[in-house]
Amino acid sequence: MLRTTVALALAVLAIAALPACGSSAERATPEVKLPPKGADWDYQIGGAYEPPQGVEIVARDRADTPAPGVYNVCYVNAFQTQPGEKWPSRLLLHDTRGEVVEDPDWDGESVLDITTAAKREEAAERVGAWFEECADKGYDAVEPDNLDTFTRWPGLLTADQATAYVSLLSRRAHELGLAIAQKNTGPLAPRRARTGLDFAVVEECGRYDECEAFAKPYRDRVVVVEYEDKGMAKACDGFADRLSVVRRDVDVSTPDDDAYVRDVC
Numbered sequence: 001m002l003r004t005t006v007a008l009a010l011a012v013l014a015i016a017a018l019p020a021c022g023s024s025a026e027r028a029t030p031e032v033k034l035p036p037k038g039a040d041w042d043y044q045i046g047g048a049y050e051p052p053q054g055v056e057i058v059a060r061d062r063a064d065t066p067a068p069g070v071y072n073v074c075y076v077n078a079f080q081t082q083p084g085e086k087w088p089s090r091l092l093l094h095d096t097r098g099e100v101v102e103d104p105d106w107d108g109e110s111v112l113d114i115t116t117a118a119k120r121e122e123a124a125e126r127v128g129a130w131f132e133e134c135a136d137k138g139y140d141a142v143e144p145d146n147l148d149t150f151t152r153w154p155g156l157l158t159a160d161q162a163t164a165y166v167s168l169l170s171r172r173a174h175e176l177g178l179a180i181a182q183k184n185t186g187p188l189a190p191r192r193a194r195t196g197l198d199f200a201v202v203e204e205c206g207r208y209d210e211c212e213a214f215a216k217p218y219r220d221r222v223v224v225v226e227y228e229d230k231g232m233a234k235a236c237d238g239f240a241d242r243l244s245v246v247r248r249d250v251d252v253s254t255p256d257d258d259a260y261v262r263d264v265c
Contacts, residue, residue: 030177033140034221035071035199040264041244043225045075046252052262057223057244059143059201062130066138073181073201073223074134078127078144078169079162083108091123093156101153111149114157114165124168131173141179143201144169148185163191170196181223186213203227206235206245215243225252236265 035041041057048064058066059073066072080103081087093101093111103109114120131142147166150157162185173180179198182188186205188195199221205211206226214222223244226232232247239245249261 030175032174032177032179032198033071034179035073035141035223035244037220037244038242039071039244041223041246042262043223043246043248043252044254047254049254059223062134066140071141072139073141073143074131074137074139074178075143075145076127076130076134077109077146079114079146079149079165080106080109080111087112087126091119091126093153095156101156111146111153111157114161117164120161120165120168124165124172127169128172131169131176131178135176135178139178141181141198142169142173143181143183145183147183147188151185151187159187163188163194166195166197170198182214182218186210189214189217192217199223201225204231206233206238207231209234211235211239211243215239232263232265240265 035057039056040054042051042055044058044060048060048067051058051067051070055070057071057073059075060066061075081092087110089100091113093113095101101111103111112123114123127144134142144166147162150159150162170180174196180196181199181201182195182197183201184203189200200214200218200223202211202214202222202224204226205214205224207228207230211222211224220242224235224239224246226235226245226247227250232245235245245265247261247263249259251259253260
């Protein structure tokens with residue numbers, strides 16, 4: 001009887017020592033790599049090309065492949081549709097007249113409806129599939145664009161809804177081993193602990209005097225693109241030794257285009 005009891009106890013201990021199904025080891029989130037601070041960078045979302053010498057960070061559209069040998073950020077339009085994409089009507093924002101809300105600055109882009117938890121979950125699942133494509137291609141991070149939609153349609157969307165939605169996107173990115181950037185939207189930078197975002201991609205913070213609004217919460221892990229001379233000068237004067245700053249033409253064109261512009265501090 002004693003030998004049986006001892007044997008049973010040893011068997012229980014042996015089973016307990018085995019990794020359990022669904023253990024924390026199995027569910028461990030892949031390590032997320034952050035972009036280097038203050039590194040030379042290039043914004044190539046208008047078309048991929050060989051990075052200029054010295055560039056360490058490149059952002060490209062999710063349809064393109066990453067640049068070899070640098071830190072790659074995958075651009076994803078996460079709060080609006082891309083032209084030609086099919087989204088169910090229930091996930092498109094409608095105005096008070098029942099019309100789908102379209103971005104007047106970009107043809108074919110409708111605003112996503114993130115006003116309820118269920119809609120946010122469904123939209124995040126669809127966008128998360130694009131994050132997975134970015135990860136499979138070898139990108140290091142994602143840049144979900146149009147976080148600021150709530151500031152442009154304040155009667156239809158709120159900051160809290162945007163915060164809740166982008167936090168879902170952050171969780172999905174981290175599950176895939178991707179870092180995730182805050183795109184513009186200074187009012188949400190202080191909410192970093194809630195959003196789960198890792199760094200910032202900011203357009204024209206020099207022009208609008210808001211670089212510090214991102215630099216402080218993200219501890220200078222910020223990449224800046226300016227489109228005008230004055231904004232570039234201000235960003236360089238105040239932040240060249242802290243942030244990554246580049247000037248591009250507004251269409252972020254490729255070097256074979258006459259409109260192409262790229263300058264650094």
